Amino acid sequence: MASIRRTLSPYHDRPYQNGGNPFSGDSPSHKVMYNGKASAFGVGVPKFITGVLLPKSSRKGLNSWKKWFIRCSMFFSLGFLLGMAPFGGVEDVRDRDFSFEERFVAKPAEIVKEEDVKNLVVVERPEENFEVDKVELGVVDVKDVKMRFDFVPRKxxxxxxxxxxxxxxxYFLNRLGQVLRLVPPPLLWIVVEMNAASLETADIVRKTGVMYRHLVTTKNLTxxxxxxxxxxxxxxxxxERHKLDGIVYFADDDNIYSLQLFESLRAISRFGTWPVAMLAQSKNKAILEGxxxxxxxxxxxxxxEKSKLxxxxxxDMSGFAFNSTIxxxxxxxxxxxxxxxxxxDTVKEGFQETTFxxxxxxxxxxxxxxxxxCSRIMNWHLHLGARELFYPRAWLLQKNLDVVLPNS
Known part of the structure; x- marks a missing residue:
């Protein structure tokens, strides 16, 4: 049975719990580990490898520097083989893009003046440039607001x-309603009927689209x-009851009015008047009053009119307007x-205007x-009413017109 010579351990005086020295030749584990036939590295492992891996063992004819050289060579070869072993897919890091400066760091820009920065802020992106408008927070001067919104509301x-x-x-109401529709607001149309509000009148006034109020006068017609x-x-x-503020104008439905007249009414402060062209009662001449x-x-x-001197x-009743606050x-x-x-109503006919x-x-x-x-005529009073003509109920024809055939 072969044996391996070994030097005495310097630790032979240290006591151990299990008794004996673990490096002594008498230890069972020592015999197993260093037995040439039953080595822990198995059968077929060269003996010089066991000598290199076990530093405590000594062999004849080998110097200490050769031991260390062989040992380093073995570990280097082992590490090289492990590094080349195919343990999984290896990704080539050279193909990876680790350019953090291009993605997350802004590119160096030219020197920008402070005035340009105040007017525009540019955020650079890899592919696109987005422009962000300047946002200023502060108190707007009251003078600037007045200049920006300096307007006088219409009367x-x-x-x-x-x-x-x-x-x-x-016909008269539709004509007047279409004229008032073209007048810039605000405008209030007060339509007054006798005794009861007719559905026909309400329908005509409502369809004009003008803001209106439909009133009724309850008086005995006799x-x-x-x-x-x-x-x-x-x-x-x-x-007076509702204290409506504006310019009051009496516009009879049978008169003709121009848009310039309604534009001029808003310039009135207290009382305004203008000339009116009138067709005489005899309808044989036109007269001017105002x-x-x-x-x-x-x-x-x-x-x-000599009778009106x-x-x-x-x-004329349609030739003046006044401030409602009066x-x-x-x-x-x-x-x-x-x-x-x-x-x-007690005065003579034709004197209602002057007494008012x-x-x-x-x-x-x-x-x-x-x-x-007062050089322009802006409305006309023509007296074109036809009192003896018939008008259909609700302005609808209930029967078909008779067919008149030409003489053959």
């Missing part, structure tokens, strides 16, 4: 129209000389009395002629 126009059932009523006076008074009472102006100052009146103000705010206009301003104006103003100095110099 409201309050158009009062008395109407009644007759043959041409639908005691009425002029129904229009009471209808206008109903509208004046409504304006103010004579020097600029916007009223200095005289046009009149052709006694009137204080020669104005009705419900007498202190503002320094009126001498707080009595309600109304048209009078005398309650609103004292003389021509409180009037405004429009347009300047």
């Amino acid at each position: 409201q126009l309050i158009v009062v129209t008395p109407t009644y059932n007759r043959a041409l009523q639908a 005691d009425i000389k002029d129904r229009g006076v009471h209808q206008r008074n109903t509208a004046l009472e409504h304006i 103010p004579v102006c020097n600029g916007s100052q009223v200095i005289g009146w046009h009149t052709n 006694l009137r204080r103000f020669h104005v 009705l419900w705010d007498p202190k503002r206009w320094k009126r001498p009395t707080s009595d309600p301003i109304r048209q009078l 104006i005398e309650q609103v103003v004292q003389d021509e100095s409180q009037m405004e002629g429009i347009p300047p110099s």
Whole structure:
């Protein structure tokens, strides 16, 4: 039986729990480990490998430096073989893109001035450039707001129209409604009927698309000389009760009006007047009635009716307009009395206009002629009503017209 010589261990004096020295030749494990025939590395392993892996063993004819050289060579070869072994798919890191600077770090840009940075901020991306507008937070100066929104709101126009059932009523209301539809808002159309509000009138007014109020005057027709006076008074009472603010204008439905007239009404401060072209009752001539102006100052009146020479103000009912606050705010206009301003049915026919104006103003100095110099005709009073003609109920034809065949 072969044996291996070994040097004495310097640790032979150290006691062990299991007794004996683990490096002594008497240990069972030592015999197994270093036995040439029953080595722990198995059969067929060269003996020089066991000598290299076990540093404590010694062999004859080998120097210590050769042992270390062989040992390092073995470990180097083992590490090289393990590194080349195919343990799985190996990805070539050279093909990977680790360019963090291109993805996450902004490219060096040129020197930008501070003024340019304030106007524009550019965020660079790999493929696209997105421009972000500048956002400023701060308090806007009140002067800038006033300059930006410096506008004067339009005055409201309050158009009062008395109407009644007759043959041409639908034609008159539709014509006036289409004109008012073209007037820039705000505009309020007050339509007044006698005794009851007819469905036909309500339907016509509603379809025009103009903001309106449909009022009714409850009076006994046997005691009425002029129904229009009471209808206008109903509208004046409504304006006073609700304190509507605007320019009041009496626009009869049978008159003809231009858009320039309604544009001029908003320039009135207290009381405005203008000339009206009229067709005489005999329908054989046209006459002019209204103010004579020097600029916007009223200095005289046009009149052709000798019976009306006694009137204080020669104005047609559709030839003047006034501020509605005169009705419900007498202190503002320094009126001498707080009595309600109304048209009078007790006066002679043709004098309703002048008696009403005398309650609103004292003389021509409180009037405004429009347009300047009162040189333009903006509405016409033609007296084209046909009172004896028949009109169908609800403006619908219930029966077919008779067919007239030509003479053969």
